[in-house]
Amino acid sequence: MVKDRSIGGRLFDTFNYIFLGAFALVTFLPFLYVVTSSFSLTPTLFPREFNLDAYIYIFSAPTFTRSLLISIYITVFGTAIQLLLTVLMGYSLSYKHLPGRRLILLGVLFTMVFSGGMIPTYFVVKSVGIMNTLWALMLPSAISAFYLIILKNFFQAIPDELKEAAKIDGCHEVGILFRIILPLSLPALAAFGLFYSVGIWNQYFSAILYITDSSKYPVQVLLRQVIILSQGSIGDSTEIETVPAYAKSIKMAVIVVATLPIMVVYPFLQKHFAKGVLIGSVKG
Structure with missing residues (x-):
């Protein structure tokens, strides 16, 4: 007792x-x-x-609706691209017999300590021809070195016997990845998918650097404009009238609308966080 x-x-x-x-x-x-x-x-x-005047006002503005749809678009497709590239590279590096594996891992670890900086990254984006496109908001940060290392360790923790059994049954490497490895990695994919999507959804500095066309601004840039400017308009002043007397309520409504999508998705993936992140952060 x-x-x-x-x-x-x-x-x-x-x-x-x-x-x-x-x-x-x-x-x-x-x-x-x-x-x-x-x-x-x-x-x-x-x-x-x-x-509800504040919500009616912002949703009646074509600028806000367009920016919200752009944020949803780059979040969905950007997360898919980042997860795909991280999975492919992490799975490849999980093979210890991969030629040049140690050198590649050192290069990945180096980027966690040192980065090219804002100006070199800007010239890279400009040189590849994705300036002023939505690709500039998805590709430059397509792979996170930190998430890559954890996912690589996650893949390494999966028993090799499963892979060998699949090879005996005639399954090739791509089949092993998509039929065996990924189904076992759903907690990690859910956790890192949410991390990637939150990062894309909340980004505004990249849009300021790489996007010059206001019609391609994501909602966070619009939110920044609304909060910083005490007077003026939402987005492009040529598209909507000046902010009315209840401008503070409009700012609050924009914050709620910009935050709500992530808050809705988070509870469904929260249970995967501890299992998805910690399981790959123990082994090296």
């Missing part, structure tokens, strides 16, 4: 509950303020009236 905990232990648990509850409340209040302010013409934590 389990003995009753001491008074000190129960007091310690009570203190932890109170402290963590207060901390959670403090972190939740700013988000609650943003949401409630987006539904009120007067930004406040507890609005007296419920109003």
